[in-house]
Structure formats: structure tokens, C-alpha cells
Amino acid sequence: MASAAKRLETVPGTPAPQIRFDEVTLQLGGKTIIENLSLGVQPGEFLCIVGASGCGKTTALRLAAGLYQPTSGKVNFDGQPMREPRREIAIVFQDYGKALLPWRTAAGNVSLALEAGGMPSAERPARIEELLRTVGLPGHAGKYPSEMSGGMQQRLQIARCLAQEPKTLLMDEPFGALDAMTRQGLQDEVLTLVAASGATVIFVTHDLDEAIYLGDRVIGLLPHPGRIGIELSVNLPRPREQLSTREQPEFLRLRRQLFDFIKATEQ
Numbered sequence: 001m002a003s004a005a006k007r008l009e010t011v012p013g014t015p016a017p018q019i020r021f022d023e024v025t026l027q028l029g030g031k032t033i034i035e036n037l038s039l040g041v042q043p044g045e046f047l048c049i050v051g052a053s054g055c056g057k058t059t060a061l062r063l064a065a066g067l068y069q070p071t072s073g074k075v076n077f078d079g080q081p082m083r084e085p086r087r088e089i090a091i092v093f094q095d096y097g098k099a100l101l102p103w104r105t106a107a108g109n110v111s112l113a114l115e116a117g118g119m120p121s122a123e124r125p126a127r128i129e130e131l132l133r134t135v136g137l138p139g140h141a142g143k144y145p146s147e148m149s150g151g152m153q154q155r156l157q158i159a160r161c162l163a164q165e166p167k168t169l170l171m172d173e174p175f176g177a178l179d180a181m182t183r184q185g186l187q188d189e190v191l192t193l194v195a196a197s198g199a200t201v202i203f204v205t206h207d208l209d210e211a212i213y214l215g216d217r218v219i220g221l222l223p224h225p226g227r228i229g230i231e232l233s234v235n236l237p238r239p240r241e242q243l244s245t246r247e248q249p250e251f252l253r254l255r256r257q258l259f260d261f262i263k264a265t266e267q
């Protein structure tokens with residue numbers, strides 16, 4: 001369990017965090033939204049953030065993305081202050097409908113990230129095909145988002161993020177709007193993609209089971225103002241498996257701990 005006011009200690013022999021919050025406080029509209037948040041995310045780590053509605057999960061993600069600047073304290077990426085969004089950091093939003101350009105085909109949406117990265121046009125088609133195949137959308141290059149299911153649109157958004165070849169993926173309830181089966185399929189795909197790329201992930205979710213299933217670590221935020229209330233290491237073997245992982249006593253123990261935490265914060 002980490003207290004909100006804890007300073008982030010550097011432990012000798014461990015790699016420097018890729019993302020580091022040092023005593024970060026953020027005020028918006030005269031309100032303290034995040035208070036004294038210290039947090040290190042190691043390269044390649046999968047960190048999940050849970051917490052009651054309005055506790056500051058999205059705001060913490062926006063700070064990590066460089067979309068907000070702290071009122072006090074520091075956010076560093078690879079040892080450098082995060083002053084603005086960076087290409088090494090990609091964001092996957094829950095609302096894929098808004099994240100995708102409706103007037104561009106699937107290929108056109110993926111191409112956007114390649115264009116932004118300066119890839120010559122002659123090289124793009126092969127890369128687009130590869131990325132669409134990676135996320136399970138081969139043969140859908142010519143479809144518009146409106147012709148695709150929610151799960152397919154979310155896959156497309158992930159393909160576009162992967163086109164950035166990000167060091168870090170920030171995911172804000174990316175599967176919140178999807179049905180349970182599609183959601184589980186995408187959880188496994190994300191785990192496979194992340195394991196292959198070595199990317200660091202910060203994943204915000206309301207779903208406690210999802211957080212434990214995906215994460216190496218789960219933090220729970222306390223609300224008003226947002227601060228760390230609980231921090232759990234998830235020592236479940238990888239690769240994770242939808243049925244057997246969720247049946248393990250360790251999974252159930254962590255689930256109970258997180259459930260009790262959330263319940264207490266909502267009282």
C-alpha cells in the first residue's frame with residue numbers, strides 16, 4: 001500500500017522509470033483534481049489504474065500524455081520533462097467513434113499516423129496491410145469506420161496507434177463500450193501485441209477483473225482529490241489465459257482486495 005504523500009525513491013539496480021510522476025498536483029477550475037501523486041512506471045511494465053468514477057484516472061493519463069501540465073511537481077518521460085505530447089506515446093480512447101476519421105477508410109486512418117511520422121507514400125501500403133493484419137483486420141482496408149463493428153473500430157484505433165511505433169501506450173477504458181466476448185478477445189490481443197513490442201502501458205479501466213487480468217501492477221485512486229490509495233503487484237504467470245488465470249486463488253485474492261478498496265471509497 002502506498003500513501004499519497006510518499007516520495008518516489010530510486011531503487012539501486014532497477015531500471016529508471018520510463019514515466020515518472022514526482023509529487024504531482026494538478027488544479028483545474030480552482031479544484032485540486034490530483035494531489036501529490038508519485039509514481040514510476042518501468043519500461044515494458046503494464047500498469048492498470050482503477051478507481052471510482054471521477055477520482056482522476058483520465059486526468060492522470062492526460063498528465064502522462066503531456067496533455068496537462070502539473071500545477072506543482074514533475075512528470076518525466078525517459079528522464080525528460082513532459083512539456084507536450086510526444087510521438088513515442090500513443091493514446092487509445094474508449095470512444096473509437098470520435099477517435100477515427102469517418103471520411104477515411106481503415107487504410108486511410110492507419111496511414112494518418114504513418115504520414116505524421118514522415119513515411120514515404122510508396123512504403124505505406126505494405127505497412128498498412130501488415131498493421132491491419134496484426135490487429136485482425138486483414139481484408140478490411142477499404143472499409144469506412146461506419147461499416148465496421150465496435151470491436152473492429154477499436155482494433156483499427158489500436159492499429160493506428162501501433163503505426164506510431166510507440167514506446168508507451170496510454171489506454172483510457174478502451175474496451176468499455178464493447179460486449180464481454182469482444183472485450184476478452186481484445187484483451188488477449190493487446191497482451192500479445194504488447195509482449196511482442198515491449199511497449200510500456202498505462203491502462204485505465206472500471207473493470208477490476210480486467211485490471212488484474214492485464215496488469216503487472218494495479219493502482220487504485222482515492223477521489224477528491226485523486227491520489228493513490230492502494231497498489232498491488234500482480235504475480236500471476238504470463239501468458240494469461242481467460243479461464244485458468246481468472247480461476248487462480250491469487251487472482252481471486254487480488255480481486256477481493258480491490259473490490260473492498262473500491263467499496264470503501266464509494267461509502
Ligand SMILES: Nc1ncnc2c1ncn2[C@@H]1O[C@H](COP(=O)(O)OP(=O)(O)OP(=O)(O)O)[C@@H](O)[C@H]1O
Binds near residue numbers: 052056058060
Ligand atoms: N477541465 C476540467 N476542469 C475542472 N474539473 C475537471 C476538468 N476535467 C476533469 N475535472 C474533474 O476532475 C475529476 C476527475 O475527472 P476524471 O475524468 O479524471 O475522472 P475519472 O476517474 O477518469 O472518471 P470516470 O471514471 O468517470 O471516467 C472530476 O471530478 C471531474 O469533474
